[in-house]
Amino acid sequence: MLIDIITAFPGMISAVFGESIIKNAREKGLVSIRAVDLRDYAEDRHRRVDDYPYGGGPGMVMKVEPFSRAVEAVKERAAGFSSRVILMSPQGALLTQEKAEELSALEHLIILCGHYEGVDERVRLYLADEELSIGDYILSGGEIPAMVLVDAVVRLIPGVLSRTSLREESFSGKLLEYPQYTRPREYKGMHVPEVLLSGNHEQIRQWRYSEALKRTLERRPDLLADDDNSKGS
Numbered sequence: 001m002l003i004d005i006i007t008a009f010p011g012m013i014s015a016v017f018g019e020s021i022i023k024n025a026r027e028k029g030l031v032s033i034r035a036v037d038l039r040d041y042a043e044d045r046h047r048r049v050d051d052y053p054y055g056g057g058p059g060m061v062m063k064v065e066p067f068s069r070a071v072e073a074v075k076e077r078a079a080g081f082s083s084r085v086i087l088m089s090p091q092g093a094l095l096t097q098e099k100a101e102e103l104s105a106l107e108h109l110i111i112l113c114g115h116y117e118g119v120d121e122r123v124r125l126y127l128a129d130e131e132l133s134i135g136d137y138i139l140s141g142g143e144i145p146a147m148v149l150v151d152a153v154v155r156l157i158p159g160v161l162s163r164t165s166l167r168e169e170s171f172s173g174k175l176l177e178y179p180q181y182t183r184p185r186e187y188k189g190m191h192v193p194e195v196l197l198s199g200n201h202e203q204i205r206q207w208r209y210s211e212a213l214k215r216t217l218e219r220r221p222d223l224l225a226d227d228d229n230s231k232g233s
Contacts (some may be wrong), residue, residue, distance in 0.1 A: 001031045001083060001157055004074040007113040008049050010035035012143045014018050022151065027159045035149065036072075038113075041069035050116050060119025065113060067123050074110055081108035085129045088109065088113055088122070088142035088149065092131030095149060097171035099132070103149075104156035111149060113142030174223050176216045178208040 005013050013035035017023065025031045039047040043065070050060040066089055068118055075083055093099070103109060112119070112128060124131065134145045155161050181192040195207045 001104070001154070002108045003031065003033045003111065003154075004036050004078070004109070005033070005111045005113065005143075005145055005150070006036045006038055006070045006074070006132055007141075008038045008062075008115055009113075009141070009143055009147070010037045013147065016147050019148070021160065023156050025154055025157065025199070028047050028159065030157050030159050031154050035068055036074055038066050041066040041073065053117065060118050062114055062119040062123070064120040064122040064127075064150070067119070067127055071110060071112075071127050078108050082106065083108040083110055084136045085110045085127055085188065087119070087124060087128035088133070089119075089124070089131040089146040090133050090136070090138055092133040095132050095152065097152075100149075100152040100154055101151045101227075109150075109153070110148045113146050115141035115143075123177060123224055142167055149207075171223075172218075175212040176223070177208075177217070178212040 007013060013033075017026070017033050022033070024029070038049050042049050049062075049066045050062050053059070053061045071085060084103070086103075088111060102142060112123065114123075132145075132149060134148045139145065149152075156166065181196060185192050185197070193207070195203050198204070201206060
């Protein structure tokens with residue numbers, strides 16, 4: 001998979017994806033992630049990618065031309081790949097596990113990161129195939145949401161993690177994940193549930209399902225509203 005992140009602050013991207021699971025995926029050749037400097041596609045000598053908004057108002061708006069040139073350039077560089085352009089925006093559809101799974105099957109993602117007061121509307125209308133949000137709050141720019149999206153997607157690429165690990169995670173089957181424990185068995189009077197020490201795999205499976213269901217009902221009952229797991233509960 002090829003991922004191009006178009007941003008005015010490429011240093012933010014490069015610093016994050018050199019660690020942990022994504023680093024391993026890159027070293028295995030399972031994904032290539034490139035931080036594309038939006039300022040390289042500005043035309044003036046000051047490399048400006050923003051300007052004052054028409055009609056007045058606070059802040060600066062990111063210009064359409066640098067985004068357009070950058071998208072065209074990365075598509076040319078990835079000739080033969082099927083590309084999808086995603087604009088990170090608080091107005092976009094909420095990023096879900098289901099959406100991450102859909103995107104993990106694609107060949108080429110181009111992620112656009114806004115900043116300042118926002119982006120020229122023509123970026124949304126003519127360059128982006130879709131808009132995604134990571135939640136109902138405002139951040140300084142699209143770089144951190146882009147990192148969240150990439151992490152959610154890359155870990156689902158075949159070969160990055162084991163299928164068993166993915167299958168038992170929260171949101172993978174409409175249930176939040178069950179509680180996890182490791183050594184020591186007791187710490188300051190807090191004990192690991194005895195069932196996990198029993199060696200009885202069927203009892204452990206039932207306990208984990210019961211705990212996952214209970215946790216989901218307590219914290220995210222909306223996940224069970226239209227799911228068979230809620231029947232008889």
